[in-house]
């Protein structure tokens with residue numbers, strides 16, 4: 001069900017497409033902040049000119065004082081305009097998607113040892129397309145830190161008004177190990193900075209001069225971001241566990257396997273056609289591992305886009321642009337809100353296992369009445 005956002009309709013003669021992302025699943029309210037960090041040591045190999053790697057991040061974290069901090073839009077105004085053009089949406093359709101995270105609310109005190117979960121998006125998508133997933137995970141008492149990969153993300157805008165798009169990138173084989181290793185370098189730089197640079201940690205309101213001392217660190221990603229998760233875990237022992245959302249894995253990790261827990265959530269079409277890189281990784285891994293496929297899902301549904309695309313379609317009253325039609329087809333028939341609940345529940349269950357030592361209840365139990373669309377691979 002879509003909750004109408006009153007602020008979007010008041011005072012407008014025409015009701016602009018307008019909706020809230022679904023409620024959070026955890027017991028905390030959530031704050032969010034976006035910020036930039038620059039890596040002066042790495043020249044950007046994808047940029048059309050000479051510049052260094054310039055990353056935009058969003059943090060989502062529990063807050064106990066959300067009052068006076070309005071709900072953040074899922075997309076910045078320039079990014080929303082970009083998406084409205086790309087998908088042939090009415091003006092305001094992307095601009096008025098409202099998240100459940102409170103802009104710049106201070107982080108809950110006494111929580112600087114909360115586990116930290118990093119996130120890497122799919123190729124050509126952006127961190128903002130996972131706002132619902134990321135904030136819902138944070139509501140179960142995690143700090144979630146998502147990054148964009150410049151000239152790979154569809155559109156990034158920086159605080160000073162500059163923007164970059166992947167259409168400007170030098171040509172790149174985004175499935176190659178070299179390319180995934182560039183993404184892994186981005187993730188490791190973010191981890192170095194958030195753990196080791198007090199002025200970066202201080203970007204999260206309320207952290208102040210306390211440094212973050214997460215008890216554990218995890219990493220997940222979608223598509224190329226899932227490949228990034230496995231590859232970065234292979235390189236970096238600080239990352240205790242990870243999740244791949246429907247990403248084909250590349251690089252030496254596929255044969256080497258992992259010695260820390262790793263979970264894979266795959267689209268329906270992977271159920272019959274075993275993805276070879278997943279089978280290989282699982283066979284070689286010595287730690288806990290799990291793989292499920294979600295009936296009714298397709299590749300792009302492992303993001304907020306399923307929920308958003310279906311809402312835009314439904315609000316169009318039968319008028320759907322060719323581009324939006326393609327997007328709707330690429331997320332699968334499962335209801336977008338249900339898909340978000342599946343991803344949230346199964347990932348939080350996994351985080352409780354590997355970050356909290358509370359077992360892997362859903363994963364171990366397998367088929368259940370509550371999650372009939374989730375098929376656990378038993379081999």
Ligand SMILES: *[C@@H]1O[C@H](CO)[C@@H](O)[C@H](O)[C@H]1NC(C)=O
Nearest residue numbers: 036037038193197198199200
């Ligand atoms: C720490 O972060 C600040 C702000 O991003 C940056 O200017 C500074 O160079 C960083 N210091 C180190 C040692 O990386």
